[in-house]
Amino acid sequence: MPAYTEAIEQRLLADPVFLADIADAVGGPFHVLFPERVALNIKAFQQVFAAADVDGFVYFGKKANKAACVVRACAENGAGVDVASTGELVAAMAQGVRGEDLMVTGPAKSDELLWLAARQRALIAIDALDELERLAALDLPVRVLLRVLPEGSTSRFGLDPMELEQAIQAVKAPITLSGFSFHLSGYDAAARSEQAAALLGHCRRARANGHPADTISIGGGFGVDYLDASAWDEFRNALSDNWFHASPPGDYYPYHFPVPGAAMLDAILAHNNLAELLRDNGIRLAVEPGRALLDRAGSSVFRVQGVKTRIAQGNPYDILTVDGTSLSLSEQWFDSEYLPDPVLWPHTTGHLTPTCVGATTCLESDLLSRRRIPLPRRARTGDLLVYPNTAGYQMDSNESTFHELPLPPKVVLRADADRLRWSLDHTAR
Incomplete structure (x- = not known):
């Protein structure tokens, strides 16, 4: 199941020495990021808003990736950042994101986070009534959204109808009620459109x-298209437990998504004429994509440390041990599997070899790939295994220094006309 890749990544994989030079310099597993792709993804969302003649604003969901170069791309391309901790807020501002372009989300925010957010004129999504009380005690001018618990939701986040009514009545100067927000699980464009339309009544x-109430935030959940439809359909239709080492995963991300990213935003605005409703009511629509702004914006690289062969149902397959852990490929830790095929580097000829990938820890379950991936040749110690399109959540949402292993650093890759250049991300210095 080969993944879609960015042109700069194709240049990296095609170069006979560049990837090995980075690996030798870093001395362990590492992640590669392509900030120019982040800029393109931001612009795609902005272009959808412009084409629909809707006042819209893009906030990057920072929890999806910690890299400083990603936040810098947001600052340079007119996007804000959605943060949920003092660390994320400070890191965003250190890369040039202005306070008024920050959205502060998350439950039970600390007093320190509320104080910093208020001082910087950030937009704060209120999740509980006590947050309003603590903000009022600061006696600072501050903008808030009230996070609405969608009808029928069992989420622990958001304000139920009674709490919402109390919150609306409780907002008084110097606090400004800028509007309302919600978050939905899943990737249903129609549901997001309908929930946004329902919030127009709250705004009115x-x-x-006497409140401005001119903003609705619909959160994130914009799908990413990793694989073409035929590869995804073939996998799902022919899926067999025999494809996996030990037991197969319980569930999978929809790795083929027919209307991903900015195209999904377009579908949301088109459903039930939401764009027209927003224009007629003078409402700004905020979105908080994380994974979708990181689509094809990075990869993870591991070095092969060992190779052994096992036999199942009479068929041999290899198990590799690489110099990292599945904590750096986070899908594995949700009883799932990161399915896009890794690329074996360097490219040399050989025989198709079913291969699983294990980590360097002593945990039986620590596998980067339980699936027997059909590598184009047998891997050798010292080879590099490149997992594509891992910038969205995979790289560092679960990373740990277990076994006192260092965290894989992030490498920033940029393309000049005649050559590739790399540097360490600010987070790795």
Whole structure:
């Protein structure tokens, strides 16, 4: 199941020495990031807003990746950042994101986070009534959104109808009620459109009480298309337990997504004429994509440390041990599997070899790939294994220094006309 790749990544993999030079310099597993691709993804969302004549704003969901170069790309391309901790807030501002371009989300925010956010004029999504009380005690001008618990949701986040009514009545100067927000699980464009339309009534009611209420945030959940439809359909239709070492995963991310990223935003705005409703009511639509802004913006690289052969159902397959852990390929830690095929480097000829990939820890379950991937040749010690399109959540949402192994550093790759250049991301210095 080969993944879609960016042109700069294709140049990296085609170069006979460049990837090995980085690996030798770093001395262990590492992640490669392509910030120019982040900029393109931001612009794609902005272009959808412009084409629909909708006042819209893009906030990058920072939890999806810690790299400084990603946040710098946001600052340089007119996007804000969605943060949920003082560390994320400080890191975003250190890369040039202005306070008014920050969205502060998350439950039960600390007093320190609320104080910093208020001082920087960030937009704060209120998740509980006590947050309003603590903000009022600061006596600072601050903008808030009230996070609405969608009807029928069992989420622990958001304000139920009674709490929402109390919150609307409780907002008083110097706090400004800028609007409302919600988050939905899954990737249903129609559901997001309908929930946004439902919040228009809240905005009108808040305006009648003297509040600006000119913003609705629909959160994230914009799908990413990793694989073409035929590869994904073939996998799902022919799936067999025999394809995996030990037991197969319980569930999978939809690795083929027919209307991903900015195209999904377009579908949301088109459903039930949401774009027209937003224009008619003078409402700004905020979105908080994380994974979708990181689509094809990075890869993870591991060095092969060992190779052994096993036999199942009479068929041999290899198990590799690489110099990292599945904590750096986070899908494995949700009873799932990161399915896009890794690339074996360097490219040499050989025989198709079914291969699983294990980590360097002593845990039986620590496998980067339980699936027997059909590598184009047998891997050798010293080869590099490149997992594509891992910038969205995979790289560092679960990383750990277990076994006192260092965290894989992040490498920033940029392309000049005549050559590739790399540097360490600020987070790795």
